Amino acid sequence: MSTSALKQALLLLLGRLLCVEGLMFQLHPNNHKCLAENVHAKTLVTGEYEVSEVPNQVVHFQVIDQDSHVLANRQEAKGHGKFAFTTDKDTKFEICFVSSVQAGQSGLVHDITLTTKHGVEAKSYEGLADAAKLKPLEMQLKKLEDLSEAIVQDFAYMREREEQMRDTNESTSSRVMYFSLFGLCCLLGLATWQVLYLRRYFKAKKLIE
Template identity: 65%
Template sequence: MEFPSLFVSVFLLLPLVDSLMFHLPPNQKKCLREEIHKDVLVTGDYELSEAPGQKTNLAVTDSKGHILYSKQDAKKGKFAFTTDEYDVFEVCFDNKLVAGGHGADREVTLIMKHGVEAMSYEDLAKAEKLKPLEVELRRLEDLSKSIVDDFAYMRAREEEMRDTNESTHSRVMYFSIFSMCCLLGLATWQVLYLRRYFKSKKLIE
């Protein structure tokens, strides 16, 4: 039966690794943002090309400005953190010229992993003395859990958006009814006013 193997193949093709390469001009700052769910392990591996007279500072922050990782004069290294809540995280490279520097761009390579891909199953296999098949099953189990969590989050967001839409629809409907009542009241008042005015001028009986 080919369905299970196809199901596993779809799991394995899910993009959990972000690999980026870009050029960073002198005296410029570039930031990369990504939304990540709660309780997710995130790892990063970065490397910058040599650029005499340039100093690049690296900072990883959340939307509240908390510094999760920082490195002065970053050249090559790794960072890791676990998210406390669903948030937007930012990785910023700030490149500055120092005395004697020149204006060549620095090449920045950044590989970010999160979730299952960020976990070290080799260390887990050594610690728990797992067989290769058991390690792969553990990996698939964790991957399945992350997918279920993603679907649960999307369902919660869909319910939240549906409630918002229903609330907005109700408010619009009530506002429309109120506007119609105001227009009908104004039209009635205009008719009565004009009728009284014309009667006072003896234009109508």
């Protein structure tokens, strides 16, 4: 296979694997909408948004993690904007848009477009290629290498989660078994007490000897 054909094949493969889709939604006046996503530790997250401008009302933009740490913030998100941050640990972050309308105004709907990238997708390989003086094919190979590492990390994370879930299931099964045994012992003890009580009662009434 020639270098040109190999390059085209790599570009096609990367185009399929690294495809990023934008999200478009509407934000009603004096309302808010949040989008959540889980990411691994030490992951670069980048994003772009576009907010339609409406007179006499603003949109506040904020990104927070599960510990309520503010990762990005814009008091007045107008037009086109960008954000970027790197996570310190495995976490879930939320991207929130909040509409605010001046008192006495009915308000209009904002059209919002949001695109996010993380991991390999968020890296700027063009800048890396310029800094390291990499050829186009070498840059594509670097992308494939990073993508392979990301896939391996994802599988390792999935395996770790599977082990945690298995341990949780085994622990739950053990607790259910012990609880069932405890309940069975209680029922046997209650049944024995009832038999002894009734036997004593019937003997007291001289219904049995």
